[in-house]
Amino acid sequence: MHIDQVNPASTTFEKPFTQRRRGVETRLISGQIEPRPDAVLQQNLARAHGWVKAIRAGRSLARIAASEQRSESAIRSRLTLAFLAPQIQHAILNGTLAPHWTTNAILRLNLPADWAAQIKALGL
Numbered sequence: 001m002h003i004d005q006v007n008p009a010s011t012t013f014e015k016p017f018t019q020r021r022r023g024v025e026t027r028l029i030s031g032q033i034e035p036r037p038d039a040v041l042q043q044n045l046a047r048a049h050g051w052v053k054a055i056r057a058g059r060s061l062a063r064i065a066a067s068e069q070r071s072e073s074a075i076r077s078r079l080t081l082a083f084l085a086p087q088i089q090h091a092i093l094n095g096t097l098a099p100h101w102t103t104n105a106i107l108r109l110n111l112p113a114d115w116a117a118q119i120k121a122l123g124l
Contacts, residue, residue, distance in 0.1 A: 037095030044103045045092055048082035051075060077107055085115035087124055098123065 051064050065072045081103070084092075091097040101122060111118045 036099065037093070038097070038099070038102060041092055041097075041101070041103050041106075044078055045081045045084075045089060048078050048080070051079055052082045055079075078103070080107065080111070083113065084111070085118045087115075087119055088122055091124060 047068075054064055055061065061072050061075060065075045068075065084106075088097070106122070109121055111121055
């Protein structure tokens, strides 16, 4: 079959959609958004909790950074993930946080310590 013989109605469709940016990725979303966990954000959240536990046990930030092969400032900035409101952490873990909230997007917000303000800032 030649391309001129294909019915255009069988190769096109019309459906409303929204466009969402997530980091460098753009997604076209049509219909309901199914929960989809951000594995990187989940890993960073788990690491942050591990680092806080290590600090509480007396381990220095310098030792943690050396063992993780990261800078102290990178560790320090990601530590804030462990202090997010429980509702936000729950949304991260079950994938119900809006897809545009990546680790970097959350960290750029420089969220306050107040959980209610955090929840409002992330639109939950």
